[in-house]
Amino acid sequence: MNFPILSLITFLPLAGAILLIFIQRGRENILRFLSLGTALITFIFSLILYFSFNAQIPDPQFVEKVEWLGYGINYHIGIDGISLFLVLLTTFLMPIAILSSWTHIQKRVKEYLIFILMLETGIIGIFVSLNLFLFYVFWEAMLIPMYFLIGVWGGRRRIYATLKFVLFTMLGSLLMLVAIFFLYSMYYKATGVYSFNLFDYYKLILNPNIQIWLFLAFALSFAIKIPLFPFHTWLPDAHVEAPTAVSVILAAVLLKMGAYGFLRFALPLFPDAVMKFLPLLAVLSLIGIIYGGLMALIQKDAKSLVAYSSVSHMGLIMLAIFALNFEAMEGAIYQMISHGLSTGALFLIVGILYERSHTRMIKDFGGVSKQMPVFSAFFLICMLSSVGLPGLNGFIGEILCFFGIFKANKLLAILGISTVILAAGYLLWMFQRIMQGPIKNEKIFSFKDINKREICYLVPIVIMMFWMGIYPKPFLRKMDSSVTHLLNRVNKREIYFTEVQKDKNLPVKIEHEMTKEKNEEKEDKSR
């Protein structure tokens, strides 16, 4: 395909942001419509991506490769079945995020919208990069708009939250950068060619002792982003302080970047180290599930309740990824998208409540459903989708995850199932306390039911929830071949592993001969 559609999708939001710079500050509605238009057009283009995506090909499609800085630094992008849905999720949620902040953000609208659009470019860039340098550039550049969005438009403790967010993320990513340098020099030593190309690195067979350190650096960076259990402390702060739309993006997309990083980089690049750390990572995920759930139960603030529920749900996704089998992997990716929708929706719901009451404390509410019946229906659906009710999106993802985890380790699966029980607990309880019972607070009498704009952005999400819950095939089949390929890549190494072990002094080896053998095998089979 010659038309650079992927670049278009990546940089269209940035172009929109640049356009916004030239529009007068006072014309806020023009600014809003323009940014909404940009986000919508981006979404429409990304739909083209979905329809012309060939599900049979496991390798990246829509590849564009242009030499950029030399020394192996190329502009190299493409998507496969894993990143396709994450890109779609991003482009799908961006117009919703902009719509949700239509009246919520009143001061400095122009800058806000510019940063939101810049953020979209950054996020899409992360999911499409196939060059590690490019990936890192987007990974870091994305922090800048995020830093401002939380820091300027956030709540009372916004400065603390935003600095914590940036410093935590950078701590991980800088160490990852050193690991990338190391890979780069290893690759150069092995082949004499400079390369940051991810697929070149896939061919590297590294000494397991080196892998451990490199894996730790990568894993730390992604674990902070996900966030895995001991690195999660930035998340509640950032979520509680961020404005609604930013919370939505943070929960729905940014957390997925960490999981995506594991899938794309940490697992296939360092399979031996993964095997070594698998128990630790699985236990951390499990702790995250239970700890996040328990913390969510005792939260007084609705927003931080949803934030801790993210910790719990992301723990399940990571547990499924570390099960390293087909069902779990597909379930994890499916659950990533579905968690993006349901948690994003819950943040929107909390945002709608906050706009009316200017409080997020659960105890200030009660009996809201009497005043806001339509809203109540939406809340119920979103909440049940997050709990994992059959017929809604959460169920499919969770059931697939548990199938896979059960196959890998029964004990983990049994303990992991507590995520569903806990989720039912804290979410239903929250729903009950906010929506039902007598109206205790007089302010609630003045609440108006959700308006057309709010319905407008909740309806697409709800439709997607039902669709993904009832007919998941169009999603799952598109990722099949990529997931199979990824698992092959992770498991295949064990076969060659022994060969490297024989020659312990050899730090690095290139896959050359092995691919040759494999091709021969294929030929044999075809004969």
Added chain:
Amino acid sequence: MNSFFALSPLLIIVFASLLVLILEVFLRRENKNYLAYLSLSFLVICGFVCIKFWNKDYSYFDGNLFLDNLSLFFIFILVLATAFVILLSMKYISLQDTNYGEFYALLLLALSGVVIMVSSIDLLVIFLGLEVLSISSYALAGLRIKDEKSSEAAIKYFLLGSFATAFLVYGLALLYGSSGSTNIITIINVFGSETSLSLMALIGLGLVIVSFGFKIAVVPFHMWTPDVYQGAPTPITAFFSVVPKAAGFAILLRIFFPYWKVALNSQAIFWLLWIISALTMVVGNLVALRQTNLKRILAYSSIAHAGYLLVAILAQDNSSLVFYLTVYLFMNIGAFAAVIALSKKGKEYLELEDYAGVGFKYPWIGITFSIFLFSLAGFPPTGGFLAKFYIFVAAVRQGLVPLVIIGVLASLISVFYYLRIIVYMYMREPSQEIEIAVENPSLFLVLFLCLYGVIQLGLFPRNILILINQAVSSLSLL
């Protein structure tokens, strides 16, 4: 090629300086801007000369002064930096009542010293250049004669600077004693032919490093930096943070390029530099955390940057060093330009508190300053990221992984204080109304050019990299 042309950049600058000094007598104080235009036009000529002489390799005085591509590149960026500083000063010196005629003359004289330094490999000639630079610098630091801080800066700079000079002379004498020459190449060759370095030579080399360590402000020779930076007039601070540093690194490049090839007894010097570099990165960034004065923050940040640059020396990667210096020129002068922008008659806003709310009140200053700070912190897609990237990649390739880890963690610390300035600019409500002198076209020109430089070098640096590679390849010709 032996040619008188080799002297032309130097002569142009010295001539300009003297001309400014003479004309100054005839101009009234309000009209001192003409001197700036005059100096600028001479600097433009000098810049053109540098471009014209590219690849020509002129030399004179028996090869004691020469213009290979490396010197030309350095002269060019130093001239550029000085031109930026002059543009920054035009409004500033009349606002801050420092519009003495000597201002531009001293600036040009300092530049001439630097030009001598970068275009020679004889330590004695380098010493001459260094003295011209230093003495002009002492005077420049104390130019705000009514301000106690400025005088303090000048005296501190003078005393410690004299110490450093003495170290250099002493080291030079020892090197001469052990090798019989003051020419760097000859010295290193003599060392190379011996089996082990004599103690005298080692001490000599160490003393030379100490002396240049003072100029480029590395820990533990950095004590003067914050005070001098704070006391000197702000454009001069910008000058100090870039020009002597670039010149110092040019010399280190010239010393260590042949030295690493010989690599004799390199353990001692290697570990000395390793420790200095690690200390500089960590201490510079850590102390900057506690500062509340913008000039002091930038002073410590410039110390930290010297640490990153030393990593490049250790990694023996010359082009990344030169690239870093180029990017550093744009981002640091840009940051100082933004600081200078926030001033009015007789008053400069230098405390962090003053910056509350500035970002929204003066959007252009806010945006450009933020971009420079992001670049200094090393965020992509700015030049600062790419510069750090090249250095750290080279270092990892040389196996300096622990040093690189220290480096990236130190730059993580730096993120905090750079972002803190942005926090004040955008996320704090202003406690006081600040008014600034907005009409300052030359300053905005500098802001714009630096912004362009930072972004161009961050996204499409290939042309510059080609030039830099040509420049550093002239090192190996010697």
